[in-house]
Amino acid sequence: MTAESLRIEIPPPAPARQKLLAGALMLIRRDGYSATSVDDLCREAGVTKGAFFHHFASKERLAVAAAEHFTAMAAIWFEAAPFLKLSDPAERVLGYVDFRLDRLSADVAQSSCLLGTLVQEAYATSPAIREACFAGISRQASGLEPDLAAALAARGLDLDPHGLALHTQAVLQGAFILAKAAADIQPAVESLGHLKRYLSLLLGVERDAPVERHGGSDV
């Protein structure tokens, strides 16, 4: 396989398309899907309406592409995360929650998940968007499954790793909603803290003293 044949496999995407996707991530997470007009997206990306409909057949297709783009970017971040270097499966699982905790920023719109936002608006009206969002959430969860399976097996627990992996995503989504409602990331931080504590109790990790008792320190 030559360098040229590789270049054909990954054609450089058009700049307008990329700018529209990047802008969509921002605007849809902040204002929602329906409230973000095609004109808004074009203005943000600095392209015209003609360019928009050249690259995307409809606003709905843009949303599907944005969901897939978000999923792909999340996968890249995940693969480069430092916690993957930890040796113990249970430690890696807790490391993942810490990793997500680190990514929480004061600007909730920037740190929340596009897929959760999108699917709440479109699940009943657009099967294509719903499926793209579910695929993204499932893919994110699937990254945890092997470690969860190993850690559960090591403790002899008869729990479904897939269901537990999805549960971590549910808590994340719920934490984002809490942060948006409170206009403060603190409740989200605490919620992820409870997720960590649950996983610690379940998988038998003592790290970070998951549960403190009254008067326990001076005994």
Next chain:
Amino acid sequence: MTAESLRIEIPPPAPARQKLLAGALMLIRRDGYSATSVDDLCREAGVTKGAFFHHFASKERLAVAAAEHFTAMAAIWFEAAPFLKLSDPAERVLGYVDFRLDRLSADVAQSSCLLGTLVQEAYATSPAIREACFAGISRQASGLEPDLAAALAARGLDLDPHGLALHTQAVLQGAFILAKAAADIQPAVESLGHLKRYLSLLLGVERDAPVERHGGSDV
């Protein structure tokens, strides 16, 4: 205080207003806030636009009123729930999760939470809606706080009851997102199962055998 003075405190709302609020609960949860037009709401409620703007100054005010209406209805359901009769605080907490589990139906739009749906769309653009949603979620959480505080104290755990109560709401919100994305309530059921298991582990309730071990039954 006489019966008449009570009647003044809670004046009988106009039928059109009530029908609009009931329809808003349904349509907004299914299609989202932005995608639900004023005309849609009027058609669903069987009233005209004039009636709509007679009762609500704007679409945004309708949303705030719908959030408050939902919160009030949730409080009524909660107060009548059977689990409140349980004597042990920890049992009541688990009973609450079971109560929410029972309310999950195949039609996600009917059983999900309006507040979570609304706040995701409006948190950045409408402070009034955001605050109404946060007030509703906080109120729902506050119903659990005394029992959580008592159960945590009984176990000598130094955890914030308020934060834990909000966490239960976060898991619920996340479970709804999962159900919408999967077009299936099963992942939501499992997620609430994990919430129950966490609370069981934390509060020391052995009910429903929260954690099963391989081969543990024949020892």
Next chain:
DNA sequence: TGCAGCATACCGACCGGTTGGTATGTTTGG
């Protein structure tokens, strides 16, 4: 080398329909 032939990328005016909201009646219960 040069040029016809064609595909891709992009532009911006324009379209019919819908939006939230208003102005002005008409009905109705106390």
Next chain:
DNA sequence: CCAAACATACCAACCGGTCGGTATGCTGCA
């Protein structure tokens, strides 16, 4: 009789999407 509770008609702005056209660059043939 009067105010609250509606209904009807209407508006300007905006919506997603279309369309005819252009600029640019690649391809193949003489």
